[in-house]
Ligand SMILES: Nc1nc2c(c(=O)[nH]1)N[C@H]1C(S)=C(S)[C@@H](COP(=O)(O)OP(=O)(O)OC[C@H]3O[C@@H](n4cnc5c(N)ncnc54)[C@H](O)[C@@H]3O)O[C@H]1N2
Ligand code: MOO
């Protein structure tokens with residue numbers, strides 16, 4: 111039987127460990143304990159997140175909220191620490207408001223087990239219960255006590271977690287139609303991950319309504335999963351529109367990790383070795399079928415001889431040009447005129463450069479050299495000779511699987527040099543680009559714009575950037591804000607492309623139809639629908655089985671947002687699916703040439719990075735106003751500055767409201783570095 115896969119998270123509550131994470135031992139110990147209690151037949155525990163927080167109510171609750179609302183569907187959260195009588199011990203008080211259902215039985219089991227070991231456990235004040243569909247248990251802080259307490263529960267926890275989550279077979283979930291989905295939503299309540307308001311001290315979080323699948327089917331489930339959250343249903347009544355996004359806000363890193371997780375390698379194909387091979391990644395080791403050079407060749411223009419002869423006058427008995435054919439053998443006391451790259455006559459052991467010789471006499475018809483004088487002594491054996499295979503030996507691995515065929519030419523040249531006509535590579539991804547919106551018109555439409563119309567700048571900009579990265583593109587045009595139209599364009603496009611990029615229609619407007627169309631009409635899975643970043647907050651990433659897995663990046667409509675998220679999320683994914691090991695754009699440290707304002711969200715400011723020959727450092731200048739509607743902010747940009755959120759910076763910078771001129775930040779390089 112397939113084991114039940116359960117996700118666990120650990121929150122280490124310790125002021126000491128939060129300052130010095132290396133001082134924590136409980137994290138590893140508990141993780142190992144979960145692994146040790148996983149069995150191939152019934153349950154596998156996976157610790158998918160670990161957080162270390164100080165003994166601080168807000169910090170503990172903040173960690174719980176991010177975990178509960180994060181991308182990982184958690185079955186269990188254990189905290190360790192802060193359950194005693196000390197003034198700072200606050201964990202049970204911080205956790206309790208999250209528990210919609212308390213579980214005194216679990217508490218009792220932990221206490222009675224540890225009372226058997228030490229009477230001090232009388233002073234542990236654990237709480238346990240269920241928040242939404244996640245079981246939460248507070249363990250004591252000592253590593254020994256924590257594992258003992260967890261040990262008292264571990265046999266029962268899988269059952270408790272399955273019950274709490276109401277998990278059901280994924281096959282059931284994926285085969286259900288919209289109708290059954292709606293029925294489900296009507297029947298079941300939503301788990302809300304928030305502290306109960308009565309116990310809560312004024313700290314507000316955004317909440318997501320979970321629509322976890324609940325099965326009443328009694329057949330044995332094999333694979334356990336959850337139903338995904340749903341967006342506005344297509345055609346919802348006005349009063350039922352969401353007033354808050356139901357999609358949890360993920361970090362840029364979490365978003366990138368989810369994309370990387372879902373990105374698969376393209377299939378392997380044979381490609382011809384020519385100039386079109388640039389940008390491909392090899393899917394095989396390439397072995398030389400021939401040696402280079404294939405014969406003993408001269409490195410210089412001069413005279414071939416037997417090296418031991420030394421200085422003196424020699425008859426010129428033959429000529430070897432760099433051309434195919436046969437050359438007569440050479441004996442000691444003779445020389446043969448030879449050109450660079452030409453084969454050595456059999457018997458010759460070295461070549462002397464023409465500059466180290468004098469012409470002594472000509473043939474009678476004065477057409478050929480008769481004798482030359484060699485002016486140098488001590489000629490080495492093999493001097494100026496390229497031996498067979500001295501550049502590449504037959505059988506050598508010249509290029510390896512994973513090597514990129516660069517635009518510099520070295521790889522194509524090497525393949526050509528050993529006679530390779532075809533190589534195995536990962537196929538290139540085909541990317542479809544679709545603009546959406548009733549207001550969007552083709553950029554070259556003649557005539558003035560009518561009120562509310564806007565020219566489509568996203569599609570040309572995105573198609574250019576994708577093509578320039580070497581991927582195949584398909585222009586999918588403009589979709590109107592009609593669910594049916596969007597659906598049929600997407601379904602058709604999925605037949606011919608690997609990846610679909612759309613822009614617009616992903617935020618909170620009633621005509622923002624991308625998310626509901628992907629979920630309900632395409633039966634897709636939205637892996638995230640909001641990212642903590644500026645620009646690009648409503649960026650959405652989904653996969654659909656069609657029948658192979660295809661990726662959909664639904665980028666925001668604002669032009670600067672679309673370009674930033676394309677470079678940050680889409681292009682790395684395309685590169686990964688083509689086999690690039692280093693699929694992200696390079697990150698460098700740059701000096702800012704002007705004050706760079708800080709935003710509450712982590713911000714990616716468009717910038718021009720150049721090398722300054724005076725101080726030998728990279729410098730960045732801004733590109734003017736950074737509003738996400740202003741595509742001009744990407745004009746001249748070869749990078750984005752990775753600006754921290756204002757709450758993440760030092761007090762001094764927070765007061766200034768900027769990273770001041772002359773200080774440094776990280777930049778992600780999209781293009782070539784400029785020169786001063
Ligand atoms: N109530 C809220 N409103 C908005 C939020 C929010 O969180 N709550 N987020 C804002 C942010 S941030 C962004 S970014 C935008 C994203 O909007 P959508 O992705 O839904 O895109 P649209 O509404 O369709 O268009 C936004 C903007 O971009 C223009 N646009 C669209 N397509 C194109 C194109 N192909 N070429 C040029 N310009 C285009 C469109 O006309 C709009 O002006 O939502 C905020 N709202
Ligand atoms: O997140 Mo939006 O892309 O800033 O305007």
Ligand SMILES: [Mg+2]
Pocket residue numbers: 614615616617618619622
């Ligand atoms: Mg919108």
